[in-house]
Amino acid sequence: MSLTDIFATRSSRMKASEIRELLKLLEQPDIISFAGGIPDPNLFPMDAFREALAEAMQEPGSLQYSATEGYAPLRSWLAEQMTVLEVPCSAKNILITSGSQQALDHLGKLFLSPGDTTLLGWPTYLGALGAFNAYEPRYDRLDPGSNRAPEDFAAAAAENGGQVKMAYLSVDFCNPTGVTQTRDERLQVLHMADALDCAVIEDAAYQSLRFDGEALPPILALEIAKKGDIDKCRTIYCGSFSKTLSPGLRVGWVCAAEEVIQQLVLQKQAGDLHSPTLNQIAIEKVARRHFLSHVATIKSAYRARRDAMLAALEKYMPEGVDWTRPEGGMFIWMTLPPSMDSQDIFKTAVEEKRVAFVPGSPFYPDGTGANTMRLNFSNANEDMITEGVSRLAEVIRAAMAA
Amino acid sequence: MSLTDIFATRSSRMKASEIRELLKLLEQPDIISFAGGIPDPNLFPMDAFREALAEAMQEPGSLQYSATEGYAPLRSWLAEQMTVLEVPCSAKNILITSGSQQALDHLGKLFLSPGDTTLLGWPTYLGALGAFNAYEPRYDRLDPGSNRAPEDFAAAAAENGGQVKMAYLSVDFCNPTGVTQTRDERLQVLHMADALDCAVIEDAAYQSLRFDGEALPPILALEIAKKGDIDKCRTIYCGSFSKTLSPGLRVGWVCAAEEVIQQLVLQKQAGDLHSPTLNQIAIEKVARRHFLSHVATIKSAYRARRDAMLAALEKYMPEGVDWTRPEGGMFIWMTLPPSMDSQDIFKTAVEEKRVAFVPGSPFYPDGTGANTMRLNFSNANEDMITEGVSRLAEVIRAAMAA
Structure with a gap:
């Protein structure tokens, strides 16, 4: 055996x-x-982390179990940052994850039944394919500027026994191509998702690393501008500290409608209870003091x-x-x-x-x-x-x- | 919508x-x-962790990405400890997880297709039910000392469109009952699993916290004694530092046959890349110096x-x-x-x-x-x-x- x-x-x-x-x-x-x-x-930023860790270790709570949703001051800080990115929201729209990779895994788990369709561009982030594959989806190609109609994607999904559940994309300097989606392309994805009634997974892992050119609003910001309230939005934004402060501490976040966050909290509770307490406290201190x-x-x-x-x-x-x-x-x-x-x-x-x-x-x-x-x-x-x-x-x- | x-x-x-x-x-x-x-x-052990963290932070590697399998010195230390528990094994039989909760989630993901059966006692650890529920299993009751035949469990599983994939139990002072399984009860579970050709998930979260009475070997130790080699075993041991050193750092481990560890590594890579580097290094230092x-x-x-x-x-x-x-x-x-x-x-x-x-x-x-x-x-x-x-x-x- x-x-x-x-x-x-x-x-x-x-x-x-x-x-x-x-x-x-x-x-x-x-x-x-x-x-x-x-x-x-x-x-x-080694010195900043040394200082933050030493401060955090003044309290035994840093080594104790903590809330699945994440460390409250970090959630608040992230809500403020998202608001700066034209995504007005509050801490209840933020879930702390163990890197944005974990967010992708949980989003696959949340939406994909076997045979459901995920739309994404080719080439795409290998880790997204890895995370989603566990939930046995079918992939269909969504290229910026493509003129395939939503009905065509829906029909192909139904033919394969499922429905289009999500469109995944990384809009800024994406891994692997480095390409950035234009504002029109972002709006087009949103339009497509509205027509298909599916989620948009916006992977923003590299978003802070713009060297030149004009920053464009996240898809989630464009959707809020259209619909007025994050809780009415289908876009789920996945952020990460891995490319800015430290990958090894494994701290990322999801910013989305509260009903999505609530179900992700249940999943994360069942999956690993919470992301490490100490890491979140240290990241919050370093981010608040030194991020920019x-x-x-x-x-x-x-x-x-x-x-x-x-x-x-x-x-x-x-x-x-x-x-x-x-x-x-x-x-x-x-x-x-x-x-x-x-x-x-x-x-x-x-x-x-x-x-x-x-x-x-x-x-x-x-x-x-x-x-x-x-x-x-x-x-x-x-x-x-x-x-x-x-x-x-x-x-x-x-x-x-x- | x-x-x-x-x-x-x-x-x-x-x-x-x-x-x-x-x-x-x-x-x-x-x-x-x-x-x-x-x-x-x-x-x-706050002082021990302060010291360990300060030492770990001498190297930028503590904040960098690291191997999905886990920090090599920690895997080696755990293999030594498992050997002391009559589970002779090497680092290749160890995967570091973010607490044993994450191990339960990954084991559900590894074995359970919807409708498959998990055997467990009633009452059982609530977090195990939470982790497994995501994979849509059926539960059947496996009580110590029960005389239901393996064929009966197998027939009930088949009737429900799946097969018996795992028996889950916590053998020492389990959450919630505090009860410990006798050696005979442990052997009986193993016998049942051999007859059903299913995995045994041995949750050892409380194993180190014995106040009195004689320590009993883990099911995995009994199986190795019978079959000669961990790589021939169906028992998968889930350990945790949460009840001994710190829950908030989220460090646990799986000890099992190499073929199981290898597939879990693929899953964990897709799920969250790896458990936080700094946490593993700090735990290893504190464990090696102060565990006992x-x-x-x-x-x-x-x-x-x-x-x-x-x-x-x-x-x-x-x-x-x-x-x-x-x-x-x-x-x-x-x-x-x-x-x-x-x-x-x-x-x-x-x-x-x-x-x-x-x-x-x-x-x-x-x-x-x-x-x-x-x-x-x-x-x-x-x-x-x-x-x-x-x-x-x-x-x-x-x-x-x-």
Whole structure:
């Protein structure tokens, strides 16, 4: 006997990710890696956290069980911040989660029965596919600017035995492409969701990391402007401190209509009782004191790295290679000529030139996108970025010539 | 429109718990509460955690993303501890979770398709029902010493369109009854699970809190003794630091066959990436340095409180009321005469006598048990315990007389 024989049907959708297996190969120190998606730990506000933790540890309550909804002062602070983002709301519209990844898992759990449809763009955030897969959905492609009618999405969903339950997207400098949705595109998603009567999951993990260009309101802000009240809205905003203050403390939040928050609280209570008390207290102190100034510091560092990467791509990449020019975030998305396969490039790049990236195909729910790749610029300095892009260009040139 | 209309079918199984609503009423300081299930925060090892956190914060890695499996030194320490409990294993058999509550959620997710059967005793841990309910199982009653044949459980499961996937139980001083399973009862569960080819979920949240009597091996130890190797075992052990070092840091673990751990790692990666890095590092330092001595301290305090509660029950409770005599843990389970309803007692006790407990019925998946109640003794001192039991006895006497 093996217990694998009695795993639930959903487990067949949860496989080891090729990317994560690849990334394990990259831990040698001589590799210039554009593969990860992690913040630069040298930019963490260590002193601020040391101080906040020491203060929090004056009270035994920091180590005790706490409310599933989250630490009240943190919920209040986040409600204030959301209001600044044109999302007027109160603490009752905020649930603290263990990173925005946990929010995606709980939203899949909340809406998706097996066979229901989730709309999302291709390529999309790999972690969203991982979270949703556990609830056995079908995916349909919602591209900005597409002119497919809502009825068409609904009919395709019904044909597959479910209904369209959610549209998922990351609107600012999204992982993996770095692309930002225009205001019209945001409104179009909202219009589509209204017509389909489905939820909109707005993943805002990178929202604070805008280096230039004009900030656009979140979809949730556009919906409130239209409907007058967050409690009438279908958009569910997922925020995170992972890209701004610390990923390792695992603190994120959901901002949504109270009826959604209430059901998520029940789910989270059943799932892990609450996010760690101490972590929430420490994050609240650091955020309240240092959020804006710290975000300014990391944006300035990441902007220089993005600029270095864009300049190196311009300088070294051969004709026929294209890439995005993100206004923020951590990623650039590169497209090779259609005949090329970035998995082949990956092997040569790592083995012969000691430079790494993530091949693009796993970000496509349908397994296409073989000629694409994701480049991360947040975790290498400018010289390494220039050197790494130059090496990568050599590999691509050689492959094009062959 | 309301998004509640498109919630997944599983959400109908996830309702607000009456108990938790009741508990919210109890936050007035003049109430003597035996209702909670929380450790005494005055016993938290604050100095040890202050030191450990300060050391951990010497490295930015403490705030960075980390491996889904958990912090390697903590996994190794836990493997050593499990080996002491007659569960020889290595770090690859350990997954760090955000409390053992999260382990229960992931195990429900791993095994239960809608309609599958979970065997458990009545009454049982409310949080286990909450976690499993999300996966829409059927429950069947597995009582220690029951002589129902495995074929009978299997037939009942098949009739309901699923199969028996797991037997869940807490073997030492379980929440809510405080009862400990004998060695024979443990072997019987294992025998039943072997016959049904299902998993055994062994919830060991209170295992370290034995005040007296002889420690019994975990079911997983008995199974390894029989089958020779943890990787051949169907028992999945869920441990927690919540009752020993700190609940608010949310650190627990699963110890099981490697094939189970590997699938749980995939699920956890999709669910919340990993448990917080800093928390795991701090727990590892405090556990390695102080676990045994700290557990000795809290056992000594809780033993005195249990003794005070048992003495007061003996002294004050009227004829016809019965209760358990736990050898450890945090709870005593009390049974009133069959005609009485502890929900009625609860109202009078809180409103007129300012003493609280948890009515027993919610711990029964079938809603029976109206004449039972749970008394917690970990979070009040001996004088308060004596006073509280005396007040509760007055209410019960009055209700019996009426």
